[in-house]
Amino acid sequence: MPPSRRPIIRAHLNRPAASGPDSCPEAVFDVLSEEQAEAAWAEITTWPGYAPTPLRALDALADRLGIAALHYKDEGERFGLGSFKALGGSYAVLRHAADWLAEWRPGESPSLASIREGAHAEALAGLTVVTATDGNHGRSVAWGARMAGCRCRIYIHAGVSEGRREAMAALDAEVVRIDGDYDDSVHLCAREAIANGWTIISDTSFDGYMEIPRTVMAGYTVMASEILDQLDRTGKAPPSHVFVQAGVGGLAAAVCARFWQRLGPKRPRFVVIEPEQAACCFESALGDRPATVTIETETVMAGLSCGEVSLLAWEVLARGVSDFLTIGDERVGPVMRLLAAGEAGGGPITAGESAVPGLIGLIGAAADETLARALGLAAESRVLVLGCEGATDPAIYRAMMVPGPDDPPALPAASGVRHDD
Ligand SMILES: Cc1ncc(COP(=O)(O)O)c(C=O)c1O
Incomplete structure (x- = not known):
């Protein structure tokens, strides 16, 4: 082979x-x-x-x-x-929304349930969460932002499919498509977040960005x-x-x-x-x-x-x-x-x-x-x-779902674990 x-x-x-x-x-x-x-x-x-x-x-x-x-x-x-991915980004948005509220209103520690129920909608309209994504993570963040009632901006690169863009836009996210690749979308997201005081909700960690x-x-x-x-x-x-x-x-x-x-x-x-x-x-x-x-x-x-x-x-x-x-x-x-x-x-x-x-x-x-x-x-x-x-x-x-002429079989001919016994 x-x-x-x-x-x-x-x-x-x-x-x-x-x-x-x-x-x-x-x-x-x-x-x-x-x-x-x-x-x-x-x-x-x-x-x-x-x-x-x-x-x-x-x-x-x-x-x-x-x-x-x-x-x-x-x-x-x-x-x-x-x-x-629906489990991760969305949850992080809600948790961040709670932390953000607590920071602005010292002494309060709003529950995630109260945020989801819209009890802090007025204040949370001032929060913007952003991320760069290939699709699934962005969809989760957009959904979490909708649950929290905050604004959401998503950066996608040239190769992200139109179907994935539409899925995020349908969750009320503002989707920004850039010309470059994934790394370019990450960098633009970071630059704009810093310039505008937005919060990055990323699924990957790096030095200084862990929580x-x-x-x-x-x-x-x-x-x-x-x-x-x-x-x-x-x-x-x-x-x-x-x-x-x-x-x-x-x-x-x-x-x-x-x-x-x-x-x-x-x-x-x-x-x-x-x-x-x-x-x-x-x-x-x-x-x-x-x-x-x-x-x-x-x-x-x-x-x-x-x-x-x-x-x-x-x-x-x-x-x-x-x-x-x-x-x-x-x-x-x-x-x-x-x-x-x-x-x-x-x-x-x-x-x-x-x-x-x-x-x-x-x-x-x-x-x-x-x-x-x-x-x-x-x-x-x-x-x-x-x-x-x-x-x-x-x-x-x-x-x-349409087989290509050169596709190999799903199972190689030799499939099957062989044992010495
Ligand atoms: C469907 C799916 N599977 C697996 C992964 C990989 O997850 P991770 O990047 O956390 O390794 C992703 C990441 O976006 C994904 O969308």
């Missing part, structure tokens, strides 16, 4: 740094405390329209791959926004808690492996931290998957420090097209993730169609482009005897993948 058609392009496995203490280390609690995860749960689960998203059992695919169980957390219907992305990650932990509760309620054991995709790493870090907090030494092995074109977590793992990569070509997995790992996320990933993989774009369409056709089990599933990398990583690992063994994938493995978005851009989704 030519290199670009291999399911897994690069693998960096068994990092010694992540085979450290079994129980959740203090450094991970410092990034995300149990109190922060519990506060996010207490707030978000009271929002109108809240319902746990389905945890689907992909039994047919588990059989094909020779593993005991495969669960797919289907975030397509999260709050009607189409992705798990808002921490709150965003706390919001994501609601999904991790739901998964553990869903498995528990149905009498199923926690997963042995989690295959999770990464952009800046916030999603992977939030799930890793929450599982570690709740499961301690019984936590699963975490495998992080990224597009080869934007492998900032992979490069960070290789060098054992936060890395930046230059994105030369855009991946079809739009939500993962990030060149710089989030510093806060890296604090967790460095300690909690032993394995990193990169994949190409080739199998994104085929695996989306496999799920749509219901061939994996669990019924027909609408999975967006950024929802399938975990599954592609698992399929590729299972097809490669050496990799499967190195990852400890075996007949008794119970794998969790995070289907973190649905058809967030319906036009792109429809296009991806």
Whole structure:
């Protein structure tokens, strides 16, 4: 097979740094405390329209791959926004609105519920939140701003689809499209925020900017808690492996931290998957420090097209993730169609482009005897993948449903974990 058609392009496995203490280390609690995860749960689960998203059992695919169980957390219907991102940016906007009010009215500490109910609408009309985005995070911020009753301005780059722009505009955000790339949109957002006294609600952290992305990650932990509760309620054991995709790493870090907090030494092995074109977590793992990569070509997995790992996320990933993989774009369409056709089990599933990398990583690992063994994938493995978005851009989704002449099969011919026994 030519290199670009291999399911897994690069693998960096068994990092010694992540085979450290079994129980959740203090450094991970410092990034995300149990109190922060519990506060996010207490707030978000009271929002109108809240319902746990389905945890689907992909039994047919588990059989094909020779593993005991495969669960797919289907975030397509999260709050009607189409992705798990609905949990993070929106929550951070509400929390910031509360802090902002408390700053202007010393002695008051308004509850998030009172903000959502419009009790502070007049004052909050003076707050503007901004962010730069590829789509899903911006949609969440716009929705949070609408709940809070504050103003919202979103910066998107030239490559963000029109469908994603419209979805944010429909939530009353003022959307500014610029000529450059993602980094240009981040820089313009930062410049204008400083000049105008607006607040940046970003899903990624950097030196001097940690608290808002921490709150965003706390919001994501609601999904991790739901998964553990869903498995528990149905009498199923926690997963042995989690295959999770990464952009800046916030999603992977939030799930890793929450599982570690709740499961301690019984936590699963975490495998992080990224597009080869934007492998900032992979490069960070290789060098054992936060890395930046230059994105030369855009991946079809739009939500993962990030060149710089989030510093806060890296604090967790460095300690909690032993394995990193990169994949190409080739199998994104085929695996989306496999799920749509219901061939994996669990019924027909609408999975967006950024929802399938975990599954592609698992399929590729299972097809490669050496990799499967190195990852400890075996007949008794119970794998969790995070289907973190649905058809967030319906036009792109429809296009991806049409097979291309050069598409590889969703499952490589050699698929199936082989065992020595
Ligand atoms: C659908 C989807 N999945 C995964 C990710 C990656 O999350 P993170 O950037 O926190 O790693 C994103 C990021 O925007 C996304 O939109």
